[in-house]
Amino acid sequence: MWVRYLGFVILFGLPGALHAQPCGAPGLDGGYFVPLQETYSHEIEIIYACDSGRKPAVEGWWATSTCQNGVWSPEPQCIGEEDCLPPEIPNAKFNKKQNSWYNEGNTIRVTCDNGYELKNRDATAVCLNGTWTSVPVCEISNNTCGEPPQIPHAVIIGQKYQASFAADSKVRYKCEDGYSVEGAESKKSIFCISGSWSELPKCSRGTRQNTGHGSSVEVTTSAGSGTQTVGGGSGSSAGGTAGGHPTSTESGTQPGGGGRGSGDVVHGGPTITGSSTTSVSNDRNSKPAFIPVNECGVSPVIPNGVVVQTERMYLKYECNSYYTRVGPDTVVCTNDGRWSELPSCKEAFCVLDLAQYSGIGIRQTGKEYIKEGETKNVYCSYYDYVIFTCTQGRVTYTRCCEAYYHNYGGC
Template sequence: MCARRYLGFVLLVWFQGVLHVRTSTRPCSAPGLNGGYWVPEQDTYNHKAKIVYGCDNGRKPAVEGWWAKSTCEDGTWSPKPQCIDENACLPPSIPNAIYTVSTNGWYENKTRIRITCDKGYQDKQRDATAQCINGNWISMPVCEKSVLACGAPPQIPHAVIIFQGYQDVFAVDTELQYECEDGYSVDGSDTKTSIYCISGNWTEGPVCSKWGRGPGTEHGGSGHATSAASGTQSERGVYHCGNPPVVPNAAVVGIGEMSLRYQCSIYYKLVGPEVVVCHSDGTWSEAPSCKATFCSVDTDKNPELISMGVKYIRDGQKHKLPCVKKSYWITDHFYIWQCVDGRSSFSECCGLLGRSFDAC
């Protein structure tokens, strides 16, 4: 019995302590502001009290503007009142980019920072640095959408995209997975499939169809076709042959009474018959195949290339790939990468400096 009373007393004391911590509203002391002044000037300030401060000549607040505000938040001023050198810089605003954040919230004069564009964006002028000069940032980088990035993915009937959050730009090599709604599938069995961002374009999206269901199914039928005249079951139609042939990198884009029409994804070429027929004996005719019409290179595995992940180009195209070689008078060097019949070829590492591809 004593043990229970003791435990109850301990829990009561602990609960009151937690409650006290949660409701704590400590006052603030006067801010230690070097090189500045504030109003109202007091020794202590209540929780949620506000002050306004300015700075002496040659200094400025560590926020935008020539005056600033701060609020007492449970014993601490937020944001912290600071007067910094007028030639220092505040953090820059660079959309679609990240950079090293200063621990004190501002940057000394002549500080240089390097930015990294978000995925799907690239440096507009291939200049990834900015420098603080006399209170202003010069040579401010700009991150624009990469020519290899993709915009919003295509909308597929009877399907949704499985990913968290919405975005306008997707980096090259991005994979997005679609899932067909209940009762639909891609090829008669799978309900999920993916598309990929390749050189600024999305690969062909899936077609979600009601495989395995007859014309009467949509209205609660049994899954078999029925004759309007006699009501007898029909064993003809593409459903008579069961699941259709699976053609990698292709989708069914047309369904006839006894045939299917296939279409290859972007960057693939159809080889063989475009139409597959369901025979009366329940077998399918010969299915086509899809031949790749693009080339790829993994820059992370080639020590002579600037690491940028896996890159793709279409057959018959040329593309610049930055290489590590540099010289005193030409800073940017490239390999000229060409794709012919699905095979890659490269020039020597060349400093283009505004010249055409043929210069290499």
């Protein structure tokens, strides 16, 4: 009696095992499989191969498929030997077909992920006799930045870790509690510009003191005379220890300046001189490599190019259609008020004068423009056409023949 109840409890606790669906024999067109049965239990595996002139829709001349709750996974399929499986192209995406393979003559066009660019600007591959011709390669761009530098007392927010960042990427640092960057802010953004990160923030600990007459920032002097208060409202000196940053040449009360906002922190420390005025200057160890672009004046004019993005710290350029960029795509303002290296836009097209090709059956006249590295089909009869290609500014062309011979390299 107890054994029967125990068996009921065990079966009741395993509903998945009770309801898993069996599979029928797969309908494999152009192939065969073992073992051959009418039905197959859940998680049973079969092995299949294809007839002559066919191949599995996966790598290899034989393949496996498993019954998963009434469905074969992956579905056993035999395709033509001249068809192609999807290529493996790291750091890239392309137009993937729904049936998971490509017929002979199909073309894919590859787009690289952010931070990568096409090697030799080769973006396409053609399925020919079961293999891909000249599969594109996505290599890391020269304008890509590595991981953002680690800064003491700071983390990067709003961004999962990654080892590389595309040009124009932005990341944001946040200081830990009790630390701040300029203006008492706790956050600051940096940008990837031409392969390098812009000026890094520095998280410093600041002590705020309220004198009762507006906001102030407490700065420790190095002259041994005490601390000096700078900010909105008046302050007085008091005994203290040497801080090693600002210096004071006179003890006593100094008037506050026009005043920073409440909670502002002066980095590097001001230098205080004279008997009645206070001078505050940035005493960083080095100047920032880049400064806001508006400090360099009017944006540079690039013939056949245009500014497509204007940010506080950089300008981004693109060339007009039929032109290609030489040099960096981003321009920054350096700390001496000059523009960084400028790009140029050079011609990237061929002029095709159709009147010159009447001898190979072309009846059209006029001029066509072909972008560098691209092709243009021009019909020379009802079914046949000539393929013109622009390579390094020169036009090359095939014989006049039909599509079948073009696909098989017979032209």
